Amino acid sequence: MVLGLTMPFYQIIYSLPPFLTAALLAVMAFTALGRGRRTPASRLLVLLCLLGSLLYVDILVNFNAPSASVALATSRIAHLFYPFLLPLFIQFFHAYLGMRRRLLERLAYGYAVLISFCAAGGWIISDVRRFAFGYFGQGGPLFFLLAGGAVFVAVYNGIIIYQAVLWEDRSIQKNRLKYVFFGFGLLGALSSLNCLTAFGIPIYPPGAFGFFPLLVFAAGVFLYDLLDMGALLRKSLLYSVLTTLLMAAYLLLIFPVQKLFKAFELTESPLFPLALLVLTALGYGPLKQRSQEIIERFLAKDRYDFRRTLRHVSQTIATVLDKEKLTRLLREIIIEAMKVKSCALFLVDPADGHYYAVATAGAIGTQTTLTADTLSVRHLMKSENALMKQHLLGAAGDKHADALLGELARMEGEVVLPMRFKQELKGFLVLGEKCSGRMYDSEDLDLLEPLCCQSAVAIQNAHDYQALKALNRTLERKVAARTRDLQVALAEKERSQEQLIRSESLAALGQLVAGVAHELNNPLTSVTSLLQSAVEDLQQWDGGRPVDETLLEDLRFADKELARARAIVASLLGLSRQTQTYEEAVHLNSVVSDTLRVLYNQYKHRSFNIIEQLTDDLPALRGNFANLGQVVLNIVQNAVQAVDVRGGRIILSTRYDAGARQVVFSCHDNGPGIDPVLQRDVFKPFFTTKPVGQGTGLGLYICHQIVEKHQGTIELASTEPHGTIVTVRLPTGM
Structure with missing residues (x-):
C-alpha cells in the first residue's frame, strides 16, 4: 500500500513539519560531509545536522507511535543523545566566529554527559502523553536541567552572533552571520521551546517548525557559501531542498487523491496502486524538472548578462x-x-x-x-x-x-x-x-x-x-636631428665645393696669367710704339699739309690692337667672375670662344689644329657663365695636353638637340685616349693620370659637379682608332 493511504489527513499535516526538518538536516549533513571543505566549523555542522536529524526522526516516530510504551522507549533513547546538541551548538558557533573558549566548551560537554546519564535513569523523561498530534515525552524531575541548558545555549548563541554582527564591518561577513543566526540560531531557539510541550502544555512542539529557519540557512548557503562548498555543490544542495519540498507536497496531495478514488469506490481495486504510481511519476518528475529549469534560469540570468558583457569587452x-x-x-x-x-x-x-x-x-x-x-x-x-x-x-x-x-x-x-x-x-x-x-x-x-x-x-x-610609438618618436627626433646635421653638412659640402671650384678656377686662370700677359704685351708694345711715332709726326705736322696716310694707318692698327687686348681682358674677366647665380642667360658659343681666346697663348706655337664647329642661333642656357667657362676650359685644356705636338687635332662642336631640349657641347681629340678600366674613375675627386706634380685630379670632378648643378650630364668615351670625346649636355631651361 502506498504511503499515506492508511494515515488520516490531519496526521499527515502534523507529521510534515518534523519530516521536513529531519530531511533538510540530513541533506545538509550529507552535502557538507561529502563535498564541503574540511574546516572545524563544517565538521561540527555535520555532527549537528546528523544528530538533529535523528532527534527529529524521534519526534516523527512519537507522533505516529502505535502505543505509549513505544513512544516512551524512543523518547528516552533520543534524550540520551539530545543533551550533546547543546555543546555542539556552542562549539559550532565558536568555530564559525573564530572564538576560543575551551573552558566553556568542556563544561558544556560535562553537562551533556551528566544529563545523558540522568536520561538513562528516567529522570529526564518520565512518561509520554497523548496529544492531538500524537505522543510526546513528558519531563521528569530533572528535566528542568535540560530545559535550562537549552534556554542558556539559545540565549548565549544569540548574544555572541548579535555581537559579531555589530562588530563586523564587511557587509559580506555580516550577511553570512545574519543567515547563520536566523538559521541555526533560530533553530536552536525553537528546539528549546519544545520544553513547553514536555512540561505538559498542550501545544504543537515549536521545534517541529525548524524547517523554516533551515530554509533560511539553505538560502544563505547558496547566496553566501556559508559552508564553503562552491557554486556547483550549492546548487546540489538547493536541488536537494527542492526535492524534499516536492516530497512534502506529494504527501499533501496523496490524501485528496485517495478521497477521490474512494468516492468512485476504486481504492480496493488492484489497479489503484499502479494508477497512483503512474500519476505520481507523470506529475512528480516533470514538476521537479520544471522547477529546476526555473531556478536555473533565475540563477543564470545575471551570469548570462555578465558573460555577454565579457564577450563584448573581450x-x-x-x-x-x-x-x-x-x-x-x-x-x-x-x-x-x-x-x-x-x-x-x-x-x-x-x-x-x-x-x-x-x-x-x-x-x-x-x-x-x-x-x-x-x-x-x-x-x-x-x-x-x-x-x-x-x-x-x-x-x-x-x-x-x-x-x-x-x-x-x-x-x-x-x-x-x-x-x-x-x-x-x-x-x-x-x-x-x-x-x-x-x-x-x-x-x-x-x-x-x-x-x-x-x-x-x-x-x-x-x-x-x-x-613602439615612443621609440618611433625618438627615432623621428633623431632622424630630424640627423637630417639637420646632414643639411648642415651638405651646405658645408656645397660651400666647400663652391670654394673648391673657385679655387680651381683661380688656379687654372693663374696658370694662364703668364700666357695672357704675353698675349696682351704684344699688342700693347705695338700700340705704344705706333702712338710714340704718331706723337712725333703730329708734333712735326704742318697744319697746311694734308694728314699723312701712313699716320692714319698706324692709328687704325693701334685701335685694332687695343680692341684685341680689351677682348682678351673681357674673356679673362668673364671666366674669372665669382658670382654663384644660375639664372643668367648663357650663350654656349660665347663660352667656347672666350675659352679659346684665353687658352690661345698655350697652343699658338704648337702644330695641331683646333677646329670649331659651332652651330649658329643656339638657344640661351639658364646658368652660370663663369662655371660653364671653367667646364669648357678644363675639357679643352685636357685635350690640348693630350694631343701630339704635330698632327694633333681637336674638334670643338656645339649643337641643339630639339627632342631633348638640350644644348650639346663636345670636344673630340685624337690623343692616346683613356683606358676603359680608368674611365669610370675620371670624375672622382683627386683622380688623375698625369705625373705627380702636374695635376690635382680635381678638374673633371669639378666639371662633373658644375654640370650636375646645371641639371646636365657629362660623358667621356674613347674613340676608334684612338682619341677621346667628352660630351656635355645642358638643358635650355633649369
Missing part, C-alpha cells in the same frame, strides 16, 4: 591600444558588470618592479603601491589561483593567512585576481565587496579569470604599442 579591448583608455574601460566594466563597491587595477612598472594602482573606483584603501616583496604579490607570483578573503578567513590563526588578510584589509579587497602574460605577473585586479553583499564564488572566478588573462594580453599589447 572584443573591445582587443582593438584598444591606448593603455590609459584600456585600464579605464576595464575598471568601468568590472564596476558595472560585477556590481562591486570598489575596484583597483595594479600594473607593474618595469623601471622599478613595483605595482601601482593605475585605475581605481570606490574606496580602495590606503595601499596603492606594492613592491615585489609584498606578501600578497609573492603569493600571486607563486600561485596561479586568485587570492580570496573568504578562504583566508577559514584559515584564521595561521600567520601566513593573517598577514595576507591584513594586506587585503589595507587594499579593501575581497578577491585579488592575477594578470599574467607569458607566466609573468604583469598586474592584478583587486575587487571589493559586491553591492548585493553576496560572496564571490567559483562561477565569478570562472568568468573573471579569462577576462584578466585577456586584459593582461591587451595591456601588454598597448604597452608595446606605446613603447
Whole structure:
C-alpha cells in the first residue's frame, strides 16, 4: 500500500513539519560531509545536522507511535543523545566566529554527559502523553536541567552572533552571520521551546517548525557559501531542498487523491496502486524538472548578462591600444558588470618592479603601491589561483593567512585576481565587496579569470604599442636631428665645393696669367710704339699739309690692337667672375670662344689644329657663365695636353638637340685616349693620370659637379682608332 493511504489527513499535516526538518538536516549533513571543505566549523555542522536529524526522526516516530510504551522507549533513547546538541551548538558557533573558549566548551560537554546519564535513569523523561498530534515525552524531575541548558545555549548563541554582527564591518561577513543566526540560531531557539510541550502544555512542539529557519540557512548557503562548498555543490544542495519540498507536497496531495478514488469506490481495486504510481511519476518528475529549469534560469540570468558583457569587452579591448583608455574601460566594466563597491587595477612598472594602482573606483584603501616583496604579490607570483578573503578567513590563526588578510584589509579587497602574460605577473585586479553583499564564488572566478588573462594580453599589447610609438618618436627626433646635421653638412659640402671650384678656377686662370700677359704685351708694345711715332709726326705736322696716310694707318692698327687686348681682358674677366647665380642667360658659343681666346697663348706655337664647329642661333642656357667657362676650359685644356705636338687635332662642336631640349657641347681629340678600366674613375675627386706634380685630379670632378648643378650630364668615351670625346649636355631651361 502506498504511503499515506492508511494515515488520516490531519496526521499527515502534523507529521510534515518534523519530516521536513529531519530531511533538510540530513541533506545538509550529507552535502557538507561529502563535498564541503574540511574546516572545524563544517565538521561540527555535520555532527549537528546528523544528530538533529535523528532527534527529529524521534519526534516523527512519537507522533505516529502505535502505543505509549513505544513512544516512551524512543523518547528516552533520543534524550540520551539530545543533551550533546547543546555543546555542539556552542562549539559550532565558536568555530564559525573564530572564538576560543575551551573552558566553556568542556563544561558544556560535562553537562551533556551528566544529563545523558540522568536520561538513562528516567529522570529526564518520565512518561509520554497523548496529544492531538500524537505522543510526546513528558519531563521528569530533572528535566528542568535540560530545559535550562537549552534556554542558556539559545540565549548565549544569540548574544555572541548579535555581537559579531555589530562588530563586523564587511557587509559580506555580516550577511553570512545574519543567515547563520536566523538559521541555526533560530533553530536552536525553537528546539528549546519544545520544553513547553514536555512540561505538559498542550501545544504543537515549536521545534517541529525548524524547517523554516533551515530554509533560511539553505538560502544563505547558496547566496553566501556559508559552508564553503562552491557554486556547483550549492546548487546540489538547493536541488536537494527542492526535492524534499516536492516530497512534502506529494504527501499533501496523496490524501485528496485517495478521497477521490474512494468516492468512485476504486481504492480496493488492484489497479489503484499502479494508477497512483503512474500519476505520481507523470506529475512528480516533470514538476521537479520544471522547477529546476526555473531556478536555473533565475540563477543564470545575471551570469548570462555578465558573460555577454565579457564577450563584448573581450572584443573591445582587443582593438584598444591606448593603455590609459584600456585600464579605464576595464575598471568601468568590472564596476558595472560585477556590481562591486570598489575596484583597483595594479600594473607593474618595469623601471622599478613595483605595482601601482593605475585605475581605481570606490574606496580602495590606503595601499596603492606594492613592491615585489609584498606578501600578497609573492603569493600571486607563486600561485596561479586568485587570492580570496573568504578562504583566508577559514584559515584564521595561521600567520601566513593573517598577514595576507591584513594586506587585503589595507587594499579593501575581497578577491585579488592575477594578470599574467607569458607566466609573468604583469598586474592584478583587486575587487571589493559586491553591492548585493553576496560572496564571490567559483562561477565569478570562472568568468573573471579569462577576462584578466585577456586584459593582461591587451595591456601588454598597448604597452608595446606605446613603447613602439615612443621609440618611433625618438627615432623621428633623431632622424630630424640627423637630417639637420646632414643639411648642415651638405651646405658645408656645397660651400666647400663652391670654394673648391673657385679655387680651381683661380688656379687654372693663374696658370694662364703668364700666357695672357704675353698675349696682351704684344699688342700693347705695338700700340705704344705706333702712338710714340704718331706723337712725333703730329708734333712735326704742318697744319697746311694734308694728314699723312701712313699716320692714319698706324692709328687704325693701334685701335685694332687695343680692341684685341680689351677682348682678351673681357674673356679673362668673364671666366674669372665669382658670382654663384644660375639664372643668367648663357650663350654656349660665347663660352667656347672666350675659352679659346684665353687658352690661345698655350697652343699658338704648337702644330695641331683646333677646329670649331659651332652651330649658329643656339638657344640661351639658364646658368652660370663663369662655371660653364671653367667646364669648357678644363675639357679643352685636357685635350690640348693630350694631343701630339704635330698632327694633333681637336674638334670643338656645339649643337641643339630639339627632342631633348638640350644644348650639346663636345670636344673630340685624337690623343692616346683613356683606358676603359680608368674611365669610370675620371670624375672622382683627386683622380688623375698625369705625373705627380702636374695635376690635382680635381678638374673633371669639378666639371662633373658644375654640370650636375646645371641639371646636365657629362660623358667621356674613347674613340676608334684612338682619341677621346667628352660630351656635355645642358638643358635650355633649369
